[in-house]
Amino acid sequence: MARRQHGYVREGREGWLRHGYNGVNAMLSPRHAGGTQRFDLTRSAERDGSGIAIERHYDARPGDVLLRVCTDDGLVIHALRDDLLAEDGRSAPPRIGRIE
Numbered sequence: 001m002a003r004r005q006h007g008y009v010r011e012g013r014e015g016w017l018r019h020g021y022n023g024v025n026a027m028l029s030p031r032h033a034g035g036t037q038r039f040d041l042t043r044s045a046e047r048d049g050s051g052i053a054i055e056r057h058y059d060a061r062p063g064d065v066l067l068r069v070c071t072d073d074g075l076v077i078h079a080l081r082d083d084l085l086a087e088d089g090r091s092a093p094p095r096i097g098r099i100e
Contacts, residue, residue, distance in 0.1 A: 015035070015038050062097075064080065065078045
């Protein structure tokens with residue numbers, strides 16, 4: 001499915017709230033899980049127009065770029081995916097392992 005871009009945000013991946021929309025509260029019993037629609041920030045800008053661009057790569061393999069942040073000044077920061085495995089031996093959800 002193609003993701004639509006709206007200004008500085010883009011439709012992100014679908015997600016789930018495991019405890020429902022009331023959040024996690026030890027005093028309340030959990031509710032049914034609820035689906036969410038996420039939006040990813042693709043650019044952040046100051047009043048003068050300068051800012052940063054953000055790229056996310058959800059399909060990154062361990063060791064590949066998971067997140068790239070580029071400033072208008074030319075600085076580029078890469079966040080590389082960690083290669084952790086879940087307890088059952090499958091690939092764990094993406095998480096940043098190191099930053100270059």
